[in-house]
Amino acid sequence: MAANDHTTNGNAQPNEATPSPPKLKILIVGGSLAGLFAGVALKHHGYPTTLLERTPQNLLHNQGAGIVAGGDTLAFFARYDRTGKPVAVPSYKRIYLDRAGEVVHEEVNRQNMTSWDLCYYLLRANYDRVASAYLDDGGRLPEVRESDGEVTYCSGCTVTDVEDLGSQVLVHFTRLHPDGSETKESIEADLVIAADGPSSSIRAKFAPRVQRRYAGYCVIRGTVPELTATRAAREVFAERFCFFHAPGIQNLTYTIAGEHGTTQPGKRLLNFVWYANFAEGSAELETLMTDKHGRHRHITIPPGEMSEEAWAMVMRMGHERLPPQMAEMAAKSTEPFVQCITDVIAPKNLYMGDKVVLIGDALAGFRPHTVASTSQAAFNAMVLVEWLEGSAGRGDFVRQTMQFARAVQDMGVRMGDRSQFEELGIGEYIADRNFASIRREEREYPEWTLEGLGGI
Numbered sequence: 001m002a003a004n005d006h007t008t009n010g011n012a013q014p015n016e017a018t019p020s021p022p023k024l025k026i027l028i029v030g031g032s033l034a035g036l037f038a039g040v041a042l043k044h045h046g047y048p049t050t051l052l053e054r055t056p057q058n059l060l061h062n063q064g065a066g067i068v069a070g071g072d073t074l075a076f077f078a079r080y081d082r083t084g085k086p087v088a089v090p091s092y093k094r095i096y097l098d099r100a101g102e103v104v105h106e107e108v109n110r111q112n113m114t115s116w117d118l119c120y121y122l123l124r125a126n127y128d129r130v131a132s133a134y135l136d137d138g139g140r141l142p143e144v145r146e147s148d149g150e151v152t153y154c155s156g157c158t159v160t161d162v163e164d165l166g167s168q169v170l171v172h173f174t175r176l177h178p179d180g181s182e183t184k185e186s187i188e189a190d191l192v193i194a195a196d197g198p199s200s201s202i203r204a205k206f207a208p209r210v211q212r213r214y215a216g217y218c219v220i221r222g223t224v225p226e227l228t229a230t231r232a233a234r235e236v237f238a239e240r241f242c243f244f245h246a247p248g249i250q251n252l253t254y255t256i257a258g259e260h261g262t263t264q265p266g267k268r269l270l271n272f273v274w275y276a277n278f279a280e281g282s283a284e285l286e287t288l289m290t291d292k293h294g295r296h297r298h299i300t301i302p303p304g305e306m307s308e309e310a311w312a313m314v315m316r317m318g319h320e321r322l323p324p325q326m327a328e329m330a331a332k333s334t335e336p337f338v339q340c341i342t343d344v345i346a347p348k349n350l351y352m353g354d355k356v357v358l359i360g361d362a363l364a365g366f367r368p369h370t371v372a373s374t375s376q377a378a379f380n381a382m383v384l385v386e387w388l389e390g391s392a393g394r395g396d397f398v399r400q401t402m403q404f405a406r407a408v409q410d411m412g413v414r415m416g417d418r419s420q421f422e423e424l425g426i427g428e429y430i431a432d433r434n435f436a437s438i439r440r441e442e443r444e445y446p447e448w449t450l451e452g453l454g455g456i
């Protein structure tokens with residue numbers, strides 16, 4: 001086994017007393033949240049999985065971002081988490097500010113906020129028993145169960161192709177070794193789960209015409225330790241989901257867990273999310289997306305990589321256009337980062353005679369206003385396991401996952417475009433947001449969300 005493999009649980013032998021059919025051998029492409037949701041659920045049900053992640057380090061970089069923990073994210077952790085660590089911080093109210101920073105609307109509405117890194121480390125603890133400080137304050141390294149499937153996490157492995165062998169798939173990948181050398185390798189699997197994100201190369205192989213498209217605006221994000229915020233800012237943001245809308249701007253700020261996932265008051269972070277229009281081809285977009293080394297980036301400027309010029313432009317905009325508490329968040333953020341908002345969705349999620357399945361952002365990259373991307377990844381993993389275990393049929397799997405993907409992707413486009421490119425009254429922003437918060441189980445899906453899926 002190569003040095004960068006981490007097989008932590010090799011005891012998943014079938015129980016001799018009660019023989020059961022052999023479990024499928026499953027390969028997961030992508031070791032971010034969707035890949036790990038799938039890996040954790042499959043391990044729990046006894047499936048042997050190998051996860052290939054192209055990032056050379058054993059751990060992915062903290063994306064420094066808060067995420068809203070939707071119903072399926074919480075349901076996943078309730079069902080599969082064995083660390084016992086709380087994954088979310090509650091927020092009890094939604095409030096809306098005007099440009100002067102005065103509260104113009106408030107409503108009681110419980111929502112759960114988490115962070116990308118807390119979800120990631122809890123999933124790694126559950127998948128391949130990675131110990132970390134995220135397990136402090138009430139978490140533990142999960143016990144090993146005899147019924148668990150064997151797991152192998154391989155970093156530095158970039159999948160380059162998948163080949164149909166009839167009853168199996170041959171997965172080709174390039175492995176980057178710690179000394180910088182590379183080897184070409186391949187693995188056979190019964191099922192391949194493509195969790196390789198919104199720019200999925202596996203989706204590109206099967207649906208080459210599908211492209212990620214820029215939506216005409218970007219999000220500038222960052223976090224601020226809650227105690228470094230002024231009292232005026234803490235008063236509006238603490239345990240609240242706070243919004244501001246103006247033409248071409250949407251800003252939301254909320255409390256998330258602090259370092260290593262601590263939810264202790266005083267040690268948490270205020271997370272700001274600021275959408276701003278930058279026309280395609282404009283000089284402003286060029287400035288924003290050129291990093292501090294002068295390199296143009298297409299989708300993301302990671303934390304700490306914004307140029308001084310871009311930062312000065314953004315600060316100016318914040319000062320001129322945001323309520324003072326939100327402008328303060330932008331000014332106090334030490335490592336802000338930028339993402340271009342894009343749209344992408346695959347026409348279907350099963351390929352190669354059902355031996356390749358797309359999940360998470362590889363299936364559909366939602367606009368963040370939907371606050372549904374992480375939940376989609378968790379939901380896809382849960383329904384996939386139900387199908388493999390026989391409690392749901394193939395048709396149930398396709399219908400549920402595709403209807404959700406199509407409906408939420410479409411809703412995100414309409415909601416984002418209305419918010420960024422139309423001038424609405426505050427009642428309309430509130431109505432859009434409340435519509436996006438409808439639980440998956442309570443949504444009504446239009447007929448078109450089933451079109452072209454064939455045979456389900």
Ligand SMILES: Cc1cc2nc3c(=O)[nH]c(=O)nc-3n(C[C@H](O)[C@H](O)[C@H](O)COP(=O)(O)OP(=O)(O)OC[C@H]3O[C@@H](n4cnc5c(N)ncnc54)[C@H](O)[C@@H]3O)c2cc1C
Nearest residue numbers: 030032033034054065067068158159196197360361373374
């Ligand atoms: C800054 C930020 C903020 C977000 N905020 C929210 C939010 O508020 N609410 C919400 O619900 N969601 C949010 N999301 C989205 C959420 O994190 C993702 O939707 C979720 O993690 C599911 O993504 P994924 O695992 O499908 O894809 P990704 O996270 O993109 O992961 C894909 C993985 O596949 C790997 N990979 C790609 N190609 C290959 C290959 N060929 N071979 C091997 N590995 C490969 C990549 O290295 C990566 O690790 C946010 C995401 C980001 C980045």
